[in-house]
Amino acid sequence: MALSFFRSTLFITLAVFGLCLGHLSFMSNAQDDGTATYYTPPYTPSACYGYEDEGTMIAAASDEIWNNGTACGEMYQVTCVSGTNQGTPYPCWGSGTVQVKIVDYCPPASCRGTIDLSQEAFASIADPDSGVINISYQQYVP
Numbered sequence: 001m002a003l004s005f006f007r008s009t010l011f012i013t014l015a016v017f018g019l020c021l022g023h024l025s026f027m028s029n030a031q032d033d034g035t036a037t038y039y040t041p042p043y044t045p046s047a048c049y050g051y052e053d054e055g056t057m058i059a060a061a062s063d064e065i066w067n068n069g070t071a072c073g074e075m076y077q078v079t080c081v082s083g084t085n086q087g088t089p090y091p092c093w094g095s096g097t098v099q100v101k102i103v104d105y106c107p108p109a110s111c112r113g114t115i116d117l118s119q120e121a122f123a124s125i126a127d128p129d130s131g132v133i134n135i136s137y138q139q140y141v142p
């Protein structure tokens with residue numbers, strides 16, 4: 001009786017511990033911090049798809065994500081964390097998180113963030129007046 005109680009307690013403890021570990025490694029592998037800006041139409045031509053229309057839930061990748069073009073077509077989940085300017089200290093609104101497809105390149109000469117979202121994607125998670133926001137982001141496989 002006592003032994004089986006000990007066993008099941010141990011089992012539950014290990015199971016909970018395992019769940020926590022799994023969750024932690026998932027977080028640290030997948031999630032990164034960065035900044036997001038936005039760009040406005042026209043969204044074509046794009047570096048990945050030329051004149052092909054990929055809709056509005058799209059983004060341009062900076063060198064941190066671009067990886068010489070292999071990022072084309074990858075899906076990212078972007079979450080608004082905070083503002084970066086005093087004028088709009090609490091810019092996050094709406095759904096908080098948006099899912100976008102990489103369709104373009106954001107070249108270092110003009111890029112001001114980790115990921116350059118379409119105006120529509122940006123506006124669904126933050127006030128466009130804020131310009132640049134702090135984000136967390138992670139790639140996901142649909």
Ligand SMILES: *[C@@H]1O[C@H](CO)[C@@H](O)[C@H](O)[C@H]1NC(C)=O
Binds near residue numbers: 068069
């Ligand atoms: C980048 O991609 C181009 C075109 O796909 C390729 O020719 C070039 O070798 C790649 N560069 C690196 C550093 O992988």
Ligand SMILES: *[C@@H]1O[C@H](CO)[C@@H](O)[C@H](O)[C@H]1NC(C)=O
Binds near residue numbers: 082084134
């Ligand atoms: C935005 O992120 C930067 C870099 O992590 C940080 O220094 C800054 O305090 C953040 N801004 C806000 C308003 O949290």
